[in-house]
Amino acid sequence: MAHVLIVGAGPAGASLAYLLAHRGIEVTLVERQRDFAREFRGEILMPSGVAVFEQMGLAAALASVPSYRFRDGELHLGGRPVFHVELDDSPATPVAVSQPGMLEMLVAEAGKSAHFRLERGAAVSAVIEEGGRVVGVRARTEEGERELRADLVVGADGRGSAVRKKAGLTARNLDTPMDIVWCKLPCPDDVRGVRFCIGGGHLLAAYRTYDQSLQLGWVILKGTFGELRSRGIEQWVDEMANHVAPELGAHLRTHAGAAGHPFLLSTRADCVESWSAPGLLLIGDAAHTMSPVGGQGVNIALRDTLVAANHLVPALSGAAVDPTRLDAALRAIEAERMREVGPIQRLQAQPPKVLLTRSWWGEPVRRAVGALLGVEAIRTRLGGRANVFTSGLTDVTLQV
Template sequence: MTDVLIVGSGPTGLTLACWLALNGIEVRIVERRPGPHRESRGKTLDPGSLDVLEQLGVAARMTAVGNADLVFRKYFDGAHISDTPFTDALFIGQWQIEEVLRERLAELGVQVEHGTRITEVRQDPDAVTARPEVGPAIGSRYLAGCDGGRSTTRKLLGIPFVGSTEEEALMVLGDVSAPGLSRDHWHQWFTSDGGAMLLCPIPGTDSFQLQASRERDARGEPIPPSLESFQRLFDRHAGMPGIELADPTWMSAWTVNVRMADRLREGRAFLAGDAGHVHPIAGGRGMNTGIQDAAALGRALTSALRTPPGPAREEILDRYEAERLPAAAELLADTTERLERVLAAVREPGRGTEAGLR
């Protein structure tokens, strides 16, 4: 039996695993994916997250990979309007963050167990038993669900995910190359009809993270993301002949979800990161909040496992939810307001996504 089983190996789960392993806690971390991904997804680390990563001994590795001095270049109806330097965050692809954290975790003697999908969770007064789809049951003293907004752990625990989801995706996303386009800027094209195309360079790669308004067909129906659709959107909004998007390694669509778990603890099991809360992406707070959740849960579990069973231990564990559930509620309200601010700002020439970062 291990001390803590972590389900999910994104930034939240990996941060928690590193925190616990550094403190001498026996940990296992399982992941349903067959291997690591290379998707940019969340792409900014704020000062609070860098402080946590410094405590894990990896902040310098992150800054060596990332870009802390990115200029937001803004266009309106095809014309270059303004440049805004931004130095309040480290820009780095999520897959790069996970790569550094996996390396650190391996140094601590722990490997991510890929291809492990949990299908059942049972608890008794002394332990948690998680059953994977394939292989023997895994026993642990505590369990942490860090498996994202569609969390299997949360569903298995029967924890409601309260809030709202828009019926239709707001935008498309992807990772593409754009040979010939400057990599010194986060290019942000906006149009007077409310359209948008954004290309943010992922440091150390040839890729840009693409974000764009949905393309629609003749009937007004949204067109699924594809390289061909991305190119049409780029040509429409950027108007830069000769730039051909290529090498798509990730394509997705993003829908506005504003939801949070009604509790973050169920007996010996806990939720952290997107498993406990999802929200608008404006402000880049999602991954950062997950890292903060992981640090708080790491402190609680480390302290509890060093405390004899009884009321004192339960009080320590209860502190995690008492601290992080209000933080999740604040996150949902704040990011909803930030999204509204960004959507209004980008209709004004010279303004861009920085409206949601401050």
């Protein structure tokens, strides 16, 4: 029986493990953390991400994970409202989901198959190659270093992927001129969804999250966090409050002292030149680290797994694994996914260029964009493009 070793129990690794194990393929999922809550992770599921759970037969299990479905959305420019949308009845409504809760649910569901094994606290440090193929990994565990062998190694170990590095798979870096500062505050009653506030070359995204607090993501020009931090949290929140709607600004100032530890997400975006090598596949952020624009990372990672399962299940289901057929399946996964990942990464690269520039033309262009966004016909047109972020670009259907 084929054995697949998946490195990293993020959304990509945990969902692929669930899919393969429930189709009779032996799966070992190796995760360096013992506890999923130890690393902050993205938590916005777009309808395209929710649909993956539906296709996996896990809609009810997902509903049991702490979450908050956005009820409205608002855009403010220079402190003035540009538009407000009620989302109550919209199928295109994003949901903030506890990612640690979602991952625990996925590995628990995978564990209902006798073909699934999870190794927590095992950090992969090297890939093992023999005869031009990847045949396993070395992992540091509490019992010391171990060798784990498999017919296929899947690197789903995120944006700092050790598997990618150790296998020598190189990536093209995509320009991301921003960083994001994250912190949480108590949520005002009138925020029932998401607020985007643009002003002074900054963007603040503020949304009610699954634990009913207000998650703030302040988009700043890359490299300017040190200067902000040196000013202290109260002044830092004050600076943020200057660029948002007056009521939200007052709320931020009142609760500045309650801000949890703000931390910096140094954003990056890249895409490996090849997602696979003989015996090895990369998926999720390990293959293509997504810019935070449009909250795509989790959703694209989940969509990778459906396509990967469609190709891997037939290639791994015979009595013995045919390496040539398997490697062709790996290349087919990349070809199919790049039809979506490539265009979405290009689309993500555009807004920060206008939003964050400190060039002389930045402010007039931002004002013009704000005025245009006030016109419903233009919003409808742009909404068509934004649908790519909520619903995806290609047809991704589980076929196995």
